[in-house]
Every structure is written in C-alpha cells, then in structure tokens.
Amino acid sequence: MDIIISNASDKPIYEQITSQVKNMIINGMLQEGDALPSMRLLAKELRISVITTKRAYEDLERDGFIETVAGKGSFVAGKNVEFIKEEQLRIAEEYLQKAVHVAKSGGISLDELVEIITLLYREDI
C-alpha cells in the first residue's frame, strides 16, 4: 500500500490521504476487511502529525469506506464497491449541477464546459 504525500500540493494532507485510500478501495487494491495501518504508525511513517491521520480516518469512516473497531484498528468497510461508486457519482453530479448552473447564467456553451471538464480530469490525478 503506497501513500504519497506532497507538501507542495494545494490539497490538505488529510485529503491527500483520504483520496488515495478511497482510490485503492474503488480499484480493488484494498478489499473488504483489509486492515489499514494504525493512525499512529501512518503518522510516523509519513512524518506527519497524528491529528492529520486521525482526521483522514474519521473522514473515511464518515463516508463509509472504513470501519474502526476500538482496540483493534481500522478496516475496509463491508459496503460494496458499486454502492460507493454510486455514492461518488451522486456527489460528482451535485457539483456538476452547480457548474452547469454557473455556465448557463454565464453564457458558457456545453462544448466549452465539456472541454473544461476534460482538461481538469486529465491534469488532476
């Protein structure tokens, strides 16, 4: 399991962790029931503060990707991948809805909007 942290990125470190772990779960690299490293170990290995890893794990738990069992650690949740994807799709749709709204009121054409999305999608991870 690789987690790569960039200090130069605009994205906060906890978000870098959550998005990479989510990605691994959706790609199937992490399977249901797989154990995640403890928050303290992850902090030590990445040389970041425990608060940061704690926040990342809390966010992952809130979004249903992992489950934390007191005294045992954190595990990939039993939710199926399809459901998670569905959930992500719904969130993406929500944001796109806003983008479309702005585009329409700003006189931006569908083609231009699609072009922007394509560009953004390709440059960002």
Place this chain on the structure above:
Amino acid sequence: MEHVLQVKNLTKHYSEFTLDHVDFSLPKGSIMGFIGENGAGKTTTIKLLLNLIKRDAGEINVFGLDNTRCDRQIKEQLGVVLDGSYFHDNLKPYDISRIMRNIFAGWDNDAFAGYIKKFKLPQDKRIKEYSKGMKAKLSIAAALAHRPKLLILDEATGGLDPVVRNEILDIFMEFIQDEEHSVLMSTHITSDLERIADYITFIHEGKMIFSSSKDELIYDYGLLRCGAEDFKNISPSDIAGYRKGQFGYEILIRGKAKMLQKYRRHTIDAASIEDIMLFHIRSDDR
C-alpha cells in the same frame, strides 16, 4: 479529551519580564510545539512546569495533579531534556545508568542500554568526547529510560544538524506510538514542527498569542501579496499582519478559503509556521 498537561493563567513576575496569564493544555497522545523568540518566556514556562521556580499565580496540572503538591509523583513519569548535556564530562553511559537508577524508581537499565545502542552512542567514551549531537541523544536516552509518559524538551535540538534532528524526530514519533505518551517541545526550528506537531503554542514577550492545532493554523492562514494600490482596498480587519517592501506588500490573512473568494485577483500562498510567527511579532511593532 484527556489532557496530560493543563496550564491556566500562569503568571510569573520578574523585574524586567512578566510571564502573563499563559493558558494551554496538551491532549494525551500528542506532540505540542512551543515557540516564541528568545526571551519570550518559553524556558520560564518550562521551569514553572517542572516546579523549579515558584509561580506567582495560576495553575499547573500534570497528569491531573497539581505540580507543586505532587512533585515527586509527577517526576517519576516525566522525562526532561534541557539545552545541552547536564551530565558530568568524565562520565560514561554506564555511570549514568548507575546514578539514575538510584534516582528513579522506574529506571530501566535494559531500556537505557537499548537506546544507547539504537542511537549508536559509543559506550566506552567519556561524555566530554561526545559530539553535540551525541550529547543530545544521550540526554534523550536518559530521559526515556525511566519510561516516562510525558517528555518535556527545551531547545533539545538547537545547534544540531538536519541528520541528527531527523533522527530525534523519529525518536519522538516512535515514542508517541503509545497513545499514553505525549511530548512538549520548545524549539526555534519551526520546520521540524511543521510536520510532526499536533499543536502549536506561541508566546511573545510573556503573553500567549495562540495555542491551537497545527493543521488549523497552516490551512487557515495565508500570505497575500499585492501592490501598494491594492493594499488600500484590503479591509484592515482582514489583515493579521503585514510587511511593506519596496515593490509591494505581503499580508498575513486568516480564513484562507473565504479570503480567496473575497480577493480573487490576488494570489494567496500557504503560510508557514515561521511566517505566522514573524508576522505576529512584526505587526506588534508597528
């Protein structure tokens, strides 16, 4: 949240300096960086914590106990490293072990020997032959060998090279793998804190400027750069501190997300802990 250390309204008067109502607490299992310029009151605060000097007012609780009344009990579980080595020059690591086991009930010879080995400290050399980095690591080994729950360090990494400092940061990260363990460290090297610290407490001229989570600080503060004309358009209430240069202004702002919306035309960079510290001190002078 449980706290290992609680400081309330801590006050100490000297003729030239007053430590003025310092307030902060350190949650269990975390690392707190204690920053401020020379003479800001960091060492005074640490001496008060260690009950080496008497406070004039306020409260200090360590492990939930009053630090003057339960001195002995607290110190058994406290590891302390002050600036420089405080062992006699002619001693060798083994001698330190022999002395310390008479002082601390919880002194663990094997743990000490383990740290000596791990930190690659020569056993047959006298301390006077040790390098500065070795002395610092020896002090940390001695502070950890009675299995403390709280480690307090005052400028323990001052004057050390990046390699040794890195090793020492690793020791701290290793130490807090146990959730019962916490660290309070004063330092001038804020880049060390930028990564590993959970909380930052900043004092300036004896007064506390802030004590908060490091993530909150570095994600909330930002540096906005603009020209003299634009500076006039920035509302004073958004300015936490600024520096006027020959070719423009650097402004420390809070609430970065909101400010990015408000001042769309300007670039807002991330602010480091050092920036936050410098701008706070400077705006004080203006």
